[in-house]
Amino acid sequence: MTAAVIVFPGSNCDRDVAVSLEAALGHAPIMAWHGDSTLPDVDLIVVPGGFSYGDYLRSGAMAANSPIMREVIARANGGTPVLGICNGFQVLTECGLLPGVLMRNASLKFVCRDVDLRVERADTVFTSQYTKDQVIRIPVAHHDGNYFTDPETHKALEDNGQVAFRYCAADGSITDDANPNGSLANIAGILNTAGNVLGMMPHPERLADPLLGGLDGAPMFSALAEAIAA
């Protein structure tokens, strides 16, 4: 049960997520450099947050075409769980593992604060330690988190139950006021159809230790540790 964290030039949450993974797994993950074209055998891949390649052209566009991502795509298609957080979510949409795109926030402002999320799917390797409709508090920190896709793709996402998390009010209701970035249908995180790839804008690794002021992110890492140990 080994995890890999992909590191691009400009990644800045790679070490934070490595700390969360180490706490859950009991040992440190492999840190895989973007220029590598091979990846050791691993049971979980995390594409972390940050500003890969300075967000040049479009957030995640350059990273999506880096050598390591060809290997990540192959592993994802082979069933390995892949978690993309924030910039990692942008990379996963740009490389085609997840549908849609993360556009500039509707407010045009960088949004950095804790938000409430409603868990829409608690039957995945990522979310099995949450319950469906549970409200969890996780920080966001992004400028390009405004999830968008065409109406047909959105309908398919909803019909297939691919929405994993939505921005919500404290009581779990889905409101415009609770939407920090203008995302379609308050979407904060989505799965691929197979359910082994999750992309999300909020940062579970930033509230996964008591010292950080909250623990709502920790169950994601312990769920993954449990899933890949099984």
Added chain:
Amino acid sequence: MKARIHITLKNGVLDPQGKAIHHSLEGLGFDGVNDVRQGKFIEIELTDGDKVAAEAKVAEMCEQLLANTVIEDFSVEIDG
């Protein structure tokens, strides 16, 4: 020869940056501005050769990297 590429948001895709620019233009007193859409302009210097083949190659570059066709359209002009 040179490829000039315009990348624009598709119709129907909200453009908050265009709206902010529109607002600023009005704030500066420019009247008669009905709408603003922001896009990208990219110039690529290419080895001289067949223009039709170059246009196809640049279109492929747009599909694979330069544009995100979920939200963006592109147009290519080749000057030779």
